[in-house]
Amino acid sequence: MAGPPTATRAPTRGRRDPRGELRRAELLEAAIHLIGDQGLDAVTHRAVAAAAGVPAASTSYYFRSKDELIDEALRTLAEREIERLRERRVALGAGAADLEATTAALTDWIEEQLTPAGRVAMLAQYQLQLEAARRPEARDILAAWKEGTDDLAETAMRALGATDVETSGILLVCAIDGLRLRLMASGHAPLRGTELRAVVHALLVGLVGEPAAKR
Template sequence: MKRRHGENAQRRRAALMQAAVEVTAEKGMAGVTHRAVTERAGLPLATVGYFFDSIDELAVEALRTRIAADAETMGGLAEHLKQQDSGPDEVAAAFAAAAGSLPRVEAMALVEAMLHAARAPELRHVVVEALDMGRGVVAAAAATAGLSDEEADTGAFLALIHGYMLHSLAAPDLVDSEALLRGVRALFLGGLLEAGHVDLALELAGRDPGS
């Protein structure tokens, strides 16, 4: 990748990557062209070639950077909850709220990237990276709630989140805003019970373990 370190250059590079995410959300990965991205960013057509070897490299880097930033934010949430000694119910509520509030543009771009990867295997590694980061975030949340890496079904949690996100984008009027929280709580509850953490499961279910 071509790199320029000046402050003004970095602003232009960031503008290109934000524009690439927005174009991906609006037109799909196939719509990410030099002209579409530079017009959205308000930059000359040749700007892409100044920073990136190809338009595909720009699209991949933009998605990777955005996904990594979101994963870092969610990881910070997990650490905060851990420091607060939060219980399973607090963890479930916090992560359901955070996952359900992903900006529409970013959610659309992620969905478009996943669909594109199904048709273009050469770009599948980007989606694999995104899913791996997502599973890492889920594992951190599960650990805070009392589940080890082995006990937490991170794939199921991530599939639930992505399914809710897709339904919210496609038919928002039909999606119950509390559905994601109920789903996350149910997965936590099942995982805790299967792992033998009965007290934590009862706490999540809203019952006093000592009763």
């Protein structure tokens, strides 16, 4: 028998075998990929196990229930993405106080997320947001993530010399969020003839508060 009497479960105290830890991580990875790729309800014990290439019962062994598996998968994803945001902060905040440079950095970031690799994390995030709209329990998973995004945006706006960094930060986050979703939903279709870079540039110009009469 394994685990506490309440449920089938991985070791109670000290984990003995590091391979178990590895397998657990692989299962989470498979779950994350499934969520982004096919949606939350595509996450079944058997599907996750098959994607990770392990026996079906493993998912029940390493996680108390399916909900816990999904919960932990989303938390793992959130942590990872927050870390990635911290890296970006350097490029957007301290370094470039230049409007053109920020435009370029932001555009690159968005385009990176449209990559097949970035897609998964991004779609999973939206899925999480929808979930949070319905089930309050999902909100605290999202909270740290949102805070990271907000901080990054605020830093960027401050570096650009915006007047109200709080408001413009929120607006930046929201606009980028909507922009990404629009691009994904249309299958990377161009933005009504306008290029992504131009749209991002216009957004930043508007948020910073156009420096007198530029044109």
